[in-house]
Amino acid sequence: MNVFKLGALLCGVASMPGAMEAALPHSPDAVLDTLPVYRGNDLELTVNHSSTTFRLWSPEAEAARVMIYPTDRNSSAADTLNMSPSVDGTWVASVDRRLTGWFYTFAVKYRGVWLDETPGIWAKAAGTNGERAAIIDMKSTDPEGWDADRGPVVASINDAVIYEMHHRDFSIHPSSGIVHKGKFLALTEAGTATPEGEKTGIDHLEELGVTHVHILPSYDYNSVDEANLPSNQYNWGYDPWNYNVPEGSYATDPAAPDVRIREFKEMVKSLHDRGIGVVMDVVYNHTANNDNSNFSLTAPGYFYRHNPDGTYSDASGCGNETASDRAMMREYIVNSVAYWAREYHIDGFRFDLMAIHDIETMNAVADTLRSINPSIVIYGEGWTAGASPLPAERRALKENVALMDGVAVFSDDIRDAVKGHYSDASDRGFATGKPGSEETVKIGIVASTAHPQVDYSKGNNSRVAYATSPRQIINYVSCHDDLSLTDKLAASMPGSTEAERQRAARLAQTIVFTSQGTPFMFAGEEVFRDKKGVHNSYKSPDSINAIDWSLKSSNRPQFDYYRELIAMRRNHPAFRLGSAGEIARRLRFDDNGSNPLLVSYTIDASGLPDSWSKIRVAFNGSDEPQTIKVAKGRWIVVADDGHLRADGLADENGEAVTTRGGTLTVAPRSALILAQPAK
Ligand code: CA
Numbered sequence: 001m002n003v004f005k006l007g008a009l010l011c012g013v014a015s016m017p018g019a020m021e022a023a024l025p026h027s028p029d030a031v032l033d034t035l036p037v038y039r040g041n042d043l044e045l046t047v048n049h050s051s052t053t054f055r056l057w058s059p060e061a062e063a064a065r066v067m068i069y070p071t072d073r074n075s076s077a078a079d080t081l082n083m084s085p086s087v088d089g090t091w092v093a094s095v096d097r098r099l100t101g102w103f104y105t106f107a108v109k110y111r112g113v114w115l116d117e118t119p120g121i122w123a124k125a126a127g128t129n130g131e132r133a134a135i136i137d138m139k140s141t142d143p144e145g146w147d148a149d150r151g152p153v154v155a156s157i158n159d160a161v162i163y164e165m166h167h168r169d170f171s172i173h174p175s176s177g178i179v180h181k182g183k184f185l186a187l188t189e190a191g192t193a194t195p196e197g198e199k200t201g202i203d204h205l206e207e208l209g210v211t212h213v214h215i216l217p218s219y220d221y222n223s224v225d226e227a228n229l230p231s232n233q234y235n236w237g238y239d240p241w242n243y244n245v246p247e248g249s250y251a252t253d254p255a256a257p258d259v260r261i262r263e264f265k266e267m268v269k270s271l272h273d274r275g276i277g278v279v280m281d282v283v284y285n286h287t288a289n290n291d292n293s294n295f296s297l298t299a300p301g302y303f304y305r306h307n308p309d310g311t312y313s314d315a316s317g318c319g320n321e322t323a324s325d326r327a328m329m330r331e332y333i334v335n336s337v338a339y340w341a342r343e344y345h346i347d348g349f350r351f352d353l354m355a356i357h358d359i360e361t362m363n364a365v366a367d368t369l370r371s372i373n374p375s376i377v378i379y380g381e382g383w384t385a386g387a388s389p390l391p392a393e394r395r396a397l398k399e400n401v402a403l404m405d406g407v408a409v410f411s412d413d414i415r416d417a418v419k420g421h422y423s424d425a426s427d428r429g430f431a432t433g434k435p436g437s438e439e440t441v442k443i444g445i446v447a448s449t450a451h452p453q454v455d456y457s458k459g460n461n462s463r464v465a466y467a468t469s470p471r472q473i474i475n476y477v478s479c480h481d482d483l484s485l486t487d488k489l490a491a492s493m494p495g496s497t498e499a500e501r502q503r504a505a506r507l508a509q510t511i512v513f514t515s516q517g518t519p520f521m522f523a524g525e526e527v528f529r530d531k532k533g534v535h536n537s538y539k540s541p542d543s544i545n546a547i548d549w550s551l552k553s554s555n556r557p558q559f560d561y562y563r564e565l566i567a568m569r570r571n572h573p574a575f576r577l578g579s580a581g582e583i584a585r586r587l588r589f590d591d592n593g594s595n596p597l598l599v600s601y602t603i604d605a606s607g608l609p610d611s612w613s614k615i616r617v618a619f620n621g622s623d624e625p626q627t628i629k630v631a632k633g634r635w636i637v638v639a640d641d642g643h644l645r646a647d648g649l650a651d652e653n654g655e656a657v658t659t660r661g662g663t664l665t666v667a668p669r670s671a672l673i674l675a676q677p678a679k
Pocket of ligand 1 (some may be wrong): 129222
């Protein structure tokens with residue numbers, strides 16, 4: 001979700017409590033802070049060969065019980081177990097047999113009232129709509145070869161090329177040629193193609209060359225009715241229900257608890273088999289419901305922050321915000337991501353509205369995940385969607401990213417500088433010919449690190465070099481939020497031709513993919529997909545959100561450009577310098593005076609493990625040619641006038657295009673990239 005907009009609109013259908021709703025009675029925050037903390041690893045459910053044990057953390061409950069059900073919904077309890085008080089605020093019940101195949105819920109008595117049933121906050125399997133938790137043999141959900149399954153090894157997050165996609169966007173269109181449209185299994189199908197014969201699905205991802213697929217929320221969320229899937233509901237999924245269970249609507253059978261788990265793992269394994277990692281979008285910052293969330297029905301008040309009058313505070317814009325600064329909530333977030341990393345082999349996490357969380361929690365997340373897998377990538381939105389009672393100095397804000405080792409933030413600096421402000425459709429940026437963002441483009445190029453030639457006082461968004469390492473920055477010009485790049489260009493370039501807009505898109509993405517830091521792109525932009533001009537398409541139908549893969553044929557040169565751009569970046573460590581010091585030392589901007597819409601620089605790659613020793617990069621955002629001075633010598637031309645090839649452009653005879661330097665023209669609205677091969 002994006003910053004400072006009507007975030008509540010994104011939060012699904014069942015939340016929207018409004019300011020009028022009184023919160024469930026609960027203890028004051030000062031009391032909640034003192035409640036006992038349980039750090040055992042047996043919360044919720046433990047199944048042994050001859051017993052089943054339930055443990056619930058509910059420190060203020062007066063009584064607690066477990067209901068056992070034969071089916072996932074619409075059946076009466078076969079048994080009710082009274083729970084006994086145990087250590088550190090927990091309650092325990094046990095039976096002397098394996099209850100595999102059964103379903104269950106908890107209920108607690110609080111201030112004299114039995115609250116509604118809940119599957120608990122640690123349910124790892126669930127049936128339709130996550131109403132009831134399920135007892136299954138998790139081992140039986142492992143696909144063949146799962147024990148040996150590994151994601152890609154990534155020495156630095158800067159080596160990643162991240163592709164952000166929604167399951168339905170990616171496969172639902174008839175042109176995808178995919179059988180399991182809109183499902184986890186879509187990403188397991190090899191050999192799929194458009195009617196024109198272009199690769200789709202996982203083959204397409206491999207052809208494009210991305211290293212990580214970032215999947216929009218894929219835990220069990222609230223808004224899509226899993227009992228009514230033929231109605232083709234669409235939602236981004238920023239309305240969490242069961243955090244540790246995959247979403248049922250992306251499974252072929254939401255009622256069978258093992259199916260969604262197995263299919264999720266098959267998706268991960270298929271991507272891993274192609275060398276592609278999986279990043280999960282996680283939304284621990286708020287829940288779909290307030291008083292009826294699994295958190296509230298387990299320990300009223302505890303997992304949330306409040307206003308002084310006891311009502312829910314709302315930094316998420318969705319009616320509530322969680323309290324990562326409270327011990328059991330921090331424990332919950334850390335253990336939940338660790339669970340996904342271990343059980344599902346997830347390779348990275350993207351934290352929605354990360355600044356709702358506190359810095360200490362994000363550092364605990366990073367430490368824990370790296371101890372599981374040093375290649376795990378962690379990034380998030382370094383902002384909130386509203387005011388929070390948590391003091392700014394404790395928040396995981398973009399401006400505080402230097403305090404979080406191993407966590408990156410999205411650069412809204414480069415995003416808005418390159419394409420224009422996200423909140424004003426008609427606003428243009430550097431790549432669409434609006435002067436005034438040159439310095440902010442430079443801020444993006446150096447990944448918001450201190451650089452002797454960058455004047456942060458001229459930054460459009462941030463005015464300080466908030467990053468101390470390029471590993472802290474995710475560069476992008478668009479994502480699922482707001483107008484897609486295609487739509488933004490259409491809205492801000494009235495009267496333009498599609499060819500002109502595609503040219504602008506190439507320039508915009510060339511700036512992103514050559515910048516220091518980590519590049520990130522929105523699925524389908526490589527074929528110039530749009531969202532029909534809808535910016536907040538969180539529940540728009542497939543007709544708005546689906547990627548029409550027939551565009552891959554009609555926009556084939558666009559796809560080729562993106563593929564070559566990604567290959568160029570991946571082939572050359574010079575675009576992925578390891579530290580702020582290296583950037584300051586090796587990256588030198590030209591002095592283009594007050595010449596607007598021209599940014600150019602040289603990277604000295606000598607001594608790096610790079611087949612190029614020197615790289616010249618120039619961006620011309622204007623619709624007039626501009627010139628730069630290039631040192632004499634033999635340069636291969638990698639990008640020029642809207643064309644790019646990773647190994648260098650070739651003429652019609654297949655000969656390498658080269659130049660001897662001197663005063664060279666940067667064609668209108670395009671990038672010029674030159675390189676000198678290392679000796
Ligand atoms: Ca669901």
